[in-house]
Amino acid sequence: xxxxxxxxxxxxxxxxxxxxxxxxxxxxxxxxxxxxxxxxxxxxxxxxxxxxxxxxxxxxxxxxxxxxxxxxxxxxxxxxxxxxxxxxxxxxxxxxxxxxxxx
Numbered sequence: 202x203x204x205x206x207x208x209x210x211x212x213x214x215x216x217x218x219x220x221x222x223x224x225x226x227x228x229x230x231x232x233x234x235x236x237x238x239x240x241x242x243x244x245x246x247x248x249x250x251x252x253x254x255x256x257x258x259x260x261x262x263x264x265x266x267x268x269x270x271x272x273x274x275x276x277x278x279x280x281x282x283x284x285x286x287x288x289x290x291x292x293x294x295x296x297x298x299x300x301x302x303x304x
Contacts (some may be wrong), residue, residue: 211238216271220247225262226273227251244268246283260288 212227220242237250237280245265252259257275263285264270270281276289 211236211249212251213238213240213247219243220265220268222269222271223247224271224273225249225251225260226252227253227258227260242268258288258290260290262288 211216212225214226216222216224220240221244223242223251234254235250235252239246239248242265244267246263247265247268247270248261248263250261254260260272260274262270262281264281265284266283268283270286272279272281272286272288274288276277277290
């Protein structure tokens with residue numbers, strides 16, 4: 202259950218062994234307007250916190266040293282290196298809640 206929450210609700214999932222790369226892709230479901238998730242990796246904590254409001258998405262991501270994150274907001278993918286980052290984007294088109302497909 203925890204893995205499902207981390208990946209589907211929090212939008213945080215490993216894309217390579219040892220979490221050397223990971224994705225942050227918030228779920229696009231009007232019933233869920235915010236989430237915050239942390240995963241302890243071999244490199245340090247990977248964090249993702251997001252909110253969706255009338256003005257769009259606000260996403261905060263912590264990328265541990267030695268790793269890369271790809272953030273998908275509104276269908277726009279951005280690669281982030283180590284550090285603390287904040288991104289924003291439009292409300293539509295992030296990830297469909299039922300199919301899991303990108304729009």
